[in-house]
Amino acid sequence: MATTIATEHTSVIVGTQDKPLCDFETHWGVTQFLTREAELLDGWRYREWAEMITDDFNYGIPVPVTRDDPGRPQYGDETYLVEETKASLDLWVRRYDNDVFEFAWGENPLQRTRRYLSNIRVREGDKAGEYEVRTNEILAFTRQSDPTILTTCLRVDTLRRDGESWRVARRRVYLDQNIHHLTHLRLVF
Amino acid sequence: MATTIATEHTSVIVGTQDKPLCDFETHWGVTQFLTREAELLDGWRYREWAEMITDDFNYGIPVPVTRDDPGRPQYGDETYLVEETKASLDLWVRRYDNDVFEFAWGENPLQRTRRYLSNIRVREGDKAGEYEVRTNEILAFTRQSDPTILTTCLRVDTLRRDGESWRVARRRVYLDQNIHHLTHLRLVF
Amino acid sequence: MATTIATEHTSVIVGTQDKPLCDFETHWGVTQFLTREAELLDGWRYREWAEMITDDFNYGIPVPVTRDDPGRPQYGDETYLVEETKASLDLWVRRYDNDVFEFAWGENPLQRTRRYLSNIRVREGDKAGEYEVRTNEILAFTRQSDPTILTTCLRVDTLRRDGESWRVARRRVYLDQNIHHLTHLRLVF
């Protein structure tokens, strides 16, 4: 049987994508967690959001690219538009403190952001206690009186159990558009 | 610990946002109810939809505004783009009656509308038997052969138990865009 | 009581729309199935996707039209933009085989597609063992370095039980826009 190109293409960014989807209990817990997380992010409430990530949290938005070789991923290898960890995000969090925020011209007045999470797929991760969650996300970003910019992407998260709840350990954002209209990427998808 | 601006900003439009999310049973009932409600609205079936709201139903779309003071809400106080009650919506419902509809130039031919409800958050309301539901919504509006207009918003509903089912008692729509491309706001989000 | 135009309008494309929504177990199974299906389609993995449809699968995108008579459907009768069956889709599937794909100028490099499924409504179908599923869908389509095109539609599926799982037996896509910006309709919504 002929191998399809498409399979090769997607598999490279996919990891655990072909594992079975998890049971309902886990799905319910995860979706409620992610919904709440998005609510905090919609409100730029980074300080509270920081309680929902692990200490080794890593966040990356790889550079999208169109290669002529469909067998290679359509994103840069270890090349990012944004790459942060819990430690470095401290510089994001503090930007919303009152004394700093006054001079944060690019954030003040606060933009309106709204996350739309769809097609959430929860699967066991490679390590015990870890889950990989794929989400088709739309981020709506509205600055001052400008028109809203809608950005579509595949979000791949690694979640880790934390007692009754969860923490996000890793987030990768695969943007669909090569040339970004949303150039304010100082935000967590 | 420094208070973040963001928290102040969002709290003003938020009410019960930080209460815990409700249990699955309630969530399931509410989402099915809202899904069906959106289906009727997508079809402009106002007369049947009117059965799903309370007699004291109140609907409002506050005026969005960018203030320089991030501590105040980015919406007008008691100033609306649209403000209706069950009683006044009678003028909307009757507009689709055959004899009136013929001359309802702005509705006829009917536009296509489609609602996308995401990130539904159900929480107990301030009064017993009431639930507050937050939804990230996209409304797609398509008139004649024009391109579809997508409008993003936060929708905050108050739902009230009605036996096995629910009724909507209050709806507030916080639009993201200050200057509206969707100027046909004679619709229920 | 006056009959509303809106009811007439929507009913014609609606079939079983006013049956009660199904129980949670069915809903959960169906949404997980459709989510996985969309994941395969997002990756252009047609060969694997073909395992998820019935042998009598039929796919159609009716021609949208604005009629002056609101009592008639706003889509052509038996007139399609796309009309395929499992048998004919073989010509789609094979297009991604390595030897063919090299010359499939319109597909290579692969576009990025992303499906957003919302407001999923599952109801018993007209035949035993069949379910009718309505989905408000957004399809994001991104070609090379072009801006993403978002296409909104109502998707009406007929699903059939297949042991523990499901198969799609029929799909109708009711596009909102009359004049398409997404002219690459060689895809499954």
Add this chain to the structure above:
Amino acid sequence: MALVDVERALTQRRAYWDPEIHQQELERIFRKSWLFVAHESELAHNGDYVTRRMGSDPVIVVRDEHGKVRVFLNSCPHRGAALCRADMGNTSHFRCSYHGWTFANDGAARGIPEINEVYPKSFDKSAIHLFEVPHVEAYDGLIFANWDEDAPSLQDYLGNFSFYVHALFGKADFEVVGPPMRGIVKTNWKIGVDNYVGDGYHLSTTHKSAIDMGIFETGRESERIGRFSERTPSHCISADNGHGIRVQQMPIEFDTPTFLGWPQRYWDTFTSRLNPDQVEMLQALAVAHGNIFPNASILEALAPHVGSDTFPAAYLHLRQWHPISADTTELWMWCFVPKGMSADEKMGSQRAFLRHLGFGGCFETDDFQNWTSAASNNRSPLTWDFTFNHQGRSVEAGNDVPWPGNVFPVDHTEVNQQNLLRRWHDLMEVAPSNGNGNGHPANGH
């Protein structure tokens, strides 16, 4: 041929849809006219500011530390960054976010960071000033500004139309209900003002569905409170400089001045602030709508039936049609109430306004269908050779009422549009006078 055939009341459609005409309008109309920028209640305290448009340009309207209202281009004189990013606020100075130049709210440069390191000795800080609109004046709380150094006074510009503006906005101290509503309407700005300056003719067709549902039904009460009047119920008035208004009264009269829809405790104030002719004009007023040339439309109306959850109420409205491109208008809308209203009264007046003329009102969706389809269906040069027809004029102006301007005792006519287009024609056909070819005061530095 001129775009407007004044004699025959025909206007080439290209006057509306040709992008080059739009550019000319920015120069010849919007740089030369008094433009509404804000209401005084929006600038209650020193330092209060709002950001607005004049033509298509963003401006800041601010009450300075001495209480004087000033208008500045919202762009730094250094290298153009925005000075205000919000729609409204309060500040004693504007600090540019690029290099930190700061300006007092009277426009004078306050701080030029590192001025000695960066600039030569010859650099004259005192010459640095925000780009300021040379003339700012108010009438009855309505603040206007004019870029033209040689502009007449606002009073002269309003001319005999001030009678009508005062009748609407001068009868009490009004305040805005809240920040303005804003939307993009895909049509030419003149389509809107053409309608507001005096198009009563479209009501029975465009708004038939609303009328049929009873939106204008006055109910028994209002009939009970007066008696039948023989006065001519409707007038269209073509005033100076292209301004115009249509006034429709119900055939009712009263023993004492009565302002239907406004709380009774305001009636004495209204009467005392107006002259008897103005009072008479407002008796049993159904609607008065007009336009201050070029793009500030005003409207007062009674909403007898907009829902059983509310009461018959009057409302006062101003809307502005900003010319963004030939087929794109940014529409801003304000609702005004007399100061001192209770929350319920305020909501009653707001409901009356919103349910008539808001973006979800019973009128606007039908109006927009007309206005936007005129744009989408007249997009090519072929259609631009066709004309719009404003020949409605069945009677000439008379003097059945002692009101200023050319008063036509008729409800449905196009005389006000003729008057408006004549003014437009006069400004457009005159080539700009100053040397740089665009009529702009040389206040760059």
Add this chain to the structure above:
Amino acid sequence: MALVDVERALTQRRAYWDPEIHQQELERIFRKSWLFVAHESELAHNGDYVTRRMGSDPVIVVRDEHGKVRVFLNSCPHRGAALCRADMGNTSHFRCSYHGWTFANDGAARGIPEINEVYPKSFDKSAIHLFEVPHVEAYDGLIFANWDEDAPSLQDYLGNFSFYVHALFGKADFEVVGPPMRGIVKTNWKIGVDNYVGDGYHLSTTHKSAIDMGIFETGRESERIGRFSERTPSHCISADNGHGIRVQQMPIEFDTPTFLGWPQRYWDTFTSRLNPDQVEMLQALAVAHGNIFPNASILEALAPHVGSDTFPAAYLHLRQWHPISADTTELWMWCFVPKGMSADEKMGSQRAFLRHLGFGGCFETDDFQNWTSAASNNRSPLTWDFTFNHQGRSVEAGNDVPWPGNVFPVDHTEVNQQNLLRRWHDLMEVAPSNGNGNGHPANGH
């Protein structure tokens, strides 16, 4: 230098991508040419109408109460609102939604509401009329309209190309399968007609993937039904006024007239309606595709293999390329079947069409990649100085078949594009003749 170097068959790219050339085309090509507007089966009954485009302008095509087809600008002569908001319908009159002017479906004003209150006595209602396209004619069910008062008849305009149009559309009574499909293609309209008028050359490359998958494999049956023919299988015909067609036949011949892919019961009708040359041209037809200048492309083809769920079938197609801007084309597509087909036959023909040329067909996605990339990659003045090359012309026209026009016995060539561009050149290089500089008939009022 002229945009088209007719001798060397080189055309400056600015002819395609410069917005000014686009505006000139609207004046010089689309106001002066016969443009397809509808098929008669879309207007079966009196009062039936469809809304369409001529160039970039929206028009109404209606069969009036006397059965005559008329074409009007879809914009009220009063103040421009749309008269029809739907794509299709039936009405005895058009009522404008703005002020309610109504027009019979022959364009004459019927009702002017409140005419006596609003208009002067001198106002002549009988002079009010929808803006009507002066010439409307049909050929074999295809309705065309022409804004040019001095236009030749449609028959004269088609000239010797009517032979081919008749062979496709006149061999039976056809009807449309349904409302047209519409999409926005980001390229210039001429890129599309250039392809349809005769570009057989691109098939083996552009459509290689489809061909490799067997889209043209005829299977055993069609071979069985005829015998090998020695005729020249392919011809490209450059006809009058820029029209052109490419005809490709399979090397098979039959004892009696045979129209592969069409149900056999129609064959007698086809034969009786056509002359022998036309019959011969359609024997074992693989594909015939051409263009009626400027923008109505026609195509008949056999689809031998578009899925094992269906049978080999022929289809008849017309597509129109509306010039919206220099790099934006609104593409409308119709599929036709002879009247009287069963539902299965109809679906077979529709499937054949859709799976070849529909928006999801195996051909279009590859074609679009070529056409839209030509637009996106030639966007600056620098590229506009480069040329497009249409030098393909290996043989001269001959007379191996008795068909009209310059008949080139070759499958892959660019002679038809040369012919099309020569016509385009002739129209574009001539300055418009009438006084107002834009060639428009003065039927404003």
Add this chain to the structure above:
Amino acid sequence: MALVDVERALTQRRAYWDPEIHQQELERIFRKSWLFVAHESELAHNGDYVTRRMGSDPVIVVRDEHGKVRVFLNSCPHRGAALCRADMGNTSHFRCSYHGWTFANDGAARGIPEINEVYPKSFDKSAIHLFEVPHVEAYDGLIFANWDEDAPSLQDYLGNFSFYVHALFGKADFEVVGPPMRGIVKTNWKIGVDNYVGDGYHLSTTHKSAIDMGIFETGRESERIGRFSERTPSHCISADNGHGIRVQQMPIEFDTPTFLGWPQRYWDTFTSRLNPDQVEMLQALAVAHGNIFPNASILEALAPHVGSDTFPAAYLHLRQWHPISADTTELWMWCFVPKGMSADEKMGSQRAFLRHLGFGGCFETDDFQNWTSAASNNRSPLTWDFTFNHQGRSVEAGNDVPWPGNVFPVDHTEVNQQNLLRRWHDLMEVAPSNGNGNGHPANGH
């Protein structure tokens, strides 16, 4: 009046926002200048290609089979389809997807399918060639191309600025970290280069929030490793042909050449590749940022504190501002590292870059607010009459350091912008010299 008043250092805002000026720039600036197209590490092997822009035009940059780098318009000479659909790849030839013309990667036509069937005997295949940019040269790995046949050599064009380019890009063999980042910034391209060529003045205001959070805090270590230096810490250098750079050093000096932020094992290489003046310039370098006229900005900087998850690191950056329209710029960004870095070192340098200047960096969101608001708030002809002010020039050039160009011993000044705008003025005010009015080499065929 000229757009740039060179004497007074005032530029009319229309130079930035008027669409006609934008078209002129494409002709007079971007067709006449050396434009950056790629870094040699992106084309490591023969056949490697990337697709890029020159001005607003898409081009292919390819290393041909003989190792020579060539630049072609990404549009087929036949009828314009794109030749490459990907951003990068490797190929020995380009095959057009429309009619299959193929070209060797040196631009020569290889295959013209069916050439004998389609084309006349006179058709000269050897004359068919991709549209090739006549001049392509590299300097220190940076590849530039120039459409102007009469262009000076790249070396001559860089002139005395090559000293600075070499100091940044010539001190080692660099490679790109990955494919470039790309975004649309809604402003004019000159706003960006104006900033990068030497605007140190905006830092303390625009980037106050980042600075307050400690982004420039060097910590104890870097202080420990050197001793206080008396050298003038900052210089702005206006170089030949509009190029310019700002160099800021920390007041530290070392016994041996020290390149803070770069791994120590590279220091010897750096020193050996540079001359002593260049070495001196890079000692304790805080930041050097400049612009190669017209639109290639370069930057090297030390990022002492961008997160406790990483270490102080230097980074090397190039960004290009492509002029898409008057108010739209496509911004492309590359990050470079010396070959041979470990994955950790590479990530350290990438982090330093991204967290400073990436789309999520601490600087860009604030810069974008300035740059885009200058566009949105200067959109009408009224504002175009105002000027931008570049009068900052407190001292004249001196010779406190032996570096080429006019070296101003000052940190915050606008001399480099003056120099850049003077060059822009010189090119724009000269009418194009060749006959076709647009300065384009006649390499169409």
